[in-house]
Amino acid sequence: MARDVLELARRIRDARSVVALTGAGISVPSGIPDFRSPGTGLWANVDPMEVAHIDAWRADPERFWSFYGERFVGLREKAPNSAHDVLVELERRGRLDGVITQNIDTLHRRAGSQVVVEVHGTIEHSSCLVDGEAHDLDEVLERIGAADDGVPRCDAGHPLKPDVVLFGEMLPEDALQRAYDLASRADVLLCVGSSLEVHPVAQLPGVTQANGGVVALVTSGPTPWDGRAAHRLDGDVVEELEGLLAALDGLDAP
Numbered sequence: 001m002a003r004d005v006l007e008l009a010r011r012i013r014d015a016r017s018v019v020a021l022t023g024a025g026i027s028v029p030s031g032i033p034d035f036r037s038p039g040t041g042l043w044a045n046v047d048p049m050e051v052a053h054i055d056a057w058r059a060d061p062e063r064f065w066s067f068y069g070e071r072f073v074g075l076r077e078k079a080p081n082s083a084h085d086v087l088v089e090l091e092r093r094g095r096l097d098g099v100i101t102q103n104i105d106t107l108h109r110r111a112g113s114q115v116v117v118e119v120h121g122t123i124e125h126s127s128c129l130v131d132g133e134a135h136d137l138d139e140v141l142e143r144i145g146a147a148d149d150g151v152p153r154c155d156a157g158h159p160l161k162p163d164v165v166l167f168g169e170m171l172p173e174d175a176l177q178r179a180y181d182l183a184s185r186a187d188v189l190l191c192v193g194s195s196l197e198v199h200p201v202a203q204l205p206g207v208t209q210a211n212g213g214v215v216a217l218v219t220s221g222p223t224p225w226d227g228r229a230a231h232r233l234d235g236d237v238v239e240e241l242e243g244l245l246a247a248l249d250g251l252d253a254p
């Protein structure tokens with residue numbers, strides 16, 4: 001497996017299609033902890049199956065929203081970091097066809113990425129499951145503040161559900177299809193800050209490889225693909241991506 005950033009840069013330069021697949025690790029430099037890191041993450045003090053399950057939203061929306069409302073306010077305060085910016089720049093140069101992300105934090109869009117597939121949904125809006133009425137995050141937070149019980153509701157009075165995928169829910173089918181399409185066409189699947197253990201992203205490197213593409217890992221933690229990836233950069237995600245961009249600049253220089 002090649003560790004050299006220059007080799008990966010050459011591979012990207014020569015590829016017809018490069019697609020990024022990102023996980024929690026790309027948002028850590030923005031101050032959003034990876035919930036998989038023991039003791040430090042979001043779920044350190046709560047049982048996710050208890051608060052982040054669709055049944056919890058149905059059974060006790062007040063408790064559900066008291067947790068999520070605060071979390072969404074916290075996420076809205078975070079800003080994209082230089083790792084997000086590198087992916088924006090690669091797309092701007094025509095070197096990246098899209099970003100598939102597990103993250104619900106909207107940071108890829110806010111950084112400026114144009115093609116973003118959010119396979120676990122997004123905090124950007126919340127919807128009524130009865131009539132489909134949707135509201136963006138600012139409006140949802142306003143409705144939380146205006147409600148006696150802290151539950152945001154549609155105009156007809158039904159509790160809203162954030163458009164993030166909760167435990168016990170199906171993944172969004174259109175996002176899933178777009179993710180598979182991108183992964184199957186990719187010559188290089190650039191996996192950034194993901195442990196590649198959670199469905200559906202766990203399947204995507206296999207989709208790329210089965211269609212003749214290669215998998216590149218830019219992550220400091222272990223993944224099931226450590227033995228099968230063509231490239232691996234395992235340092236800090238910001239430094240590695242900035243190094244990759246610099247290496248591409250070097251190749252392009254006359």
Ligand SMILES: [Zn+2]
Nearest residue numbers: 128131154158
């Ligand atoms: Zn409604």
